[in-house]
Amino acid sequence: MKIINVVGARPNFMKIAPIIREMQKYPQMETLLVHTGQHYDIEMSEAFFDDLGIPEPDINLEVGSGSHAEQTAHVMLKFEKVLLQEKPDLVLVVGDINSTIACTLTAVKLGIKVAHVEAGLRSLDRTMPEEINRILTDAISDFLFTTCRDANENLLREGISPEKTFFVGNVMIDTLMRNKEKAERSDILNRLEMDDTDYALLTLHRPSNVDNCENFGKILDALDTIRKQIKIIYPVHPRTRKRIREFSLEEKVEAMPGLKLIKPLSYRDFLKLMLKAKLVMTDSGGMQEETTALGIPCLTLRENTERPITVNEGTNYLVGRDKNKILKYVDDILTNKGKRGKTPELWDGRTAERIIKIIAKNI
Ligand code: UD1
Numbered sequence: 001m002k003i004i005n006v007v008g009a010r011p012n013f014m015k016i017a018p019i020i021r022e023m024q025k026y027p028q029m030e031t032l033l034v035h036t037g038q039h040y041d042i043e044m045s046e047a048f049f050d051d052l053g054i055p056e057p058d059i060n061l062e063v064g065s066g067s068h069a070e071q072t073a074h075v076m077l078k079f080e081k082v083l084l085q086e087k088p089d090l091v092l093v094v095g096d097i098n099s100t101i102a103c104t105l106t107a108v109k110l111g112i113k114v115a116h117v118e119a120g121l122r123s124l125d126r127t128m129p130e131e132i133n134r135i136l137t138d139a140i141s142d143f144l145f146t147t148c149r150d151a152n153e154n155l156l157r158e159g160i161s162p163e164k165t166f167f168v169g170n171v172m173i174d175t176l177m178r179n180k181e182k183a184e185r186s187d188i189l190n191r192l193e194m195d196d197t198d199y200a201l202l203t204l205h206r207p208s209n210v211d212n213c214e215n216f217g218k219i220l221d222a223l224d225t226i227r228k229q230i231k232i233i234y235p236v237h238p239r240t241r242k243r244i245r246e247f248s249l250e251e252k253v254e255a256m257p258g259l260k261l262i263k264p265l266s267y268r269d270f271l272k273l274m275l276k277a278k279l280v281m282t283d284s285g286g287m288q289e290e291t292t293a294l295g296i297p298c299l300t301l302r303e304n305t306e307r308p309i310t311v312n313e314g315t316n317y318l319v320g321r322d323k324n325k326i327l328k329y330v331d332d333i334l335t336n337k338g339k340r341g342k343t344p345e346l347w348d349g350r351t352a353e354r355i356i357k358i359i360a361k362n363i
Contacts, residue, residue: 008038008099013048015094018174018352075102096130119144120151121306169346177349183271205237227258297338314341
């Protein structure tokens with residue numbers, strides 16, 4: 001059984017790591033790892049391979065950045081050649097990035113089966129590029145592995161046969177559990193010259209937040225008040241770094257002591273910062289899940305989420321960009337520690353095991 005596993009961008013790496021590890025236990029599975037090269041900076045890519053023990057990619061398509069059409073098309077053209085040469089029985093994709101839909105579409109058109117890990121999540125916001133990638137990938141995949149029961153319901157509503165969908169839990173949490181102890185040993189706090197853990201951790205990279213100057217400005221205004229209450233550590237995504245320059249926001253940001261901008265971090269250093277933070281503020285999808293699994297309060301700076309379980313069961317609050325709302329929740333969390341969540345069903349560190357069992361049985 002020949003399987004091609006695909007990764008492209010940062011959030012894919014923590015999802016593929018446990019899957020590859022589990023596949024290696026099955027002698028009948030021959031696996032190849034294809035990196036599309038959507039993310040290419042050392043900090044956005046290589047650092048994660050080292051940290052997570054992912055083998056070197058067998059093939060790197062080196063597509064890099066571009067418009068959505070360019071990026072998707074480049075992946076498709078290059079991935080098709082790989083498929084024609086390697087003739088795999090299955091392509092496994094994770095998440096919702098451009099590489100996910102590009103590789104799925106290419107494989108399906110060649111009659112190759114596709115497994116999608118993290119299927120069925122819906123923000124119901126079609127202006128979000130990832131939402132289009134999710135809907136299209138799910139519509140044509142053969143195995144849909146979901147992190148929560150409401151994802152199965154979303155798929156059912158879209159007419160996808162329940163025989164193709166498998167509620168297995170969250171591979172991201174497999175990686176989180178495996179690395180928690182090692183992350184505890186990271187010396188990142190020393191390296192950042194932090195002598196206490198009174199800080200909030202921030203990430204921002206969604207186009208809806210950082211590609212629009214007005215929206216980005218609104219968030220910065222809220223941060224300008226928060227940083228007077230608690231220090232904010234902010235590892236900046238390259239996309240956001242670019243926008244800060246383009247929108248001439250450098251001066252504004254520099255004039256905000258207490259808001260500490262740093263480079264993107266490795267998985268374990270970042271996890272250590274998350275573990276010790278009093279509060280997390282983010283527009284990332286994965287961090288909503290990780291904070292819920294860790295019981296750390298999270299404010300999601302978006303109007304919607306494809307991960308409502310983290311709000312309904314976990315420690316996540318959906319606050320958008322409304323300054324008053326953000327400040328109200330920050331106050332509440334800093335005074336009362338926020339709501340107590342519970343870990344969602346099957347987020348137990350054994351999801352990859354369940355996925356590979358199903359694949360072994362059905363291919
Ligand atoms: C992509 C995913 C998003 C995911 C995010 C995680 C899509 C549509 N978006 O968004 O779902 O949450 O990754 O980070 O697939 N850049 C670099 N170095 C890199 C990568 C990107 O400098 O290694 C810069 C480039 O200027 C590039 C920009 O970041 O144009 C955006 O990169 P891109 O891959 O298009 O999307 P992300 O915003 O990273």
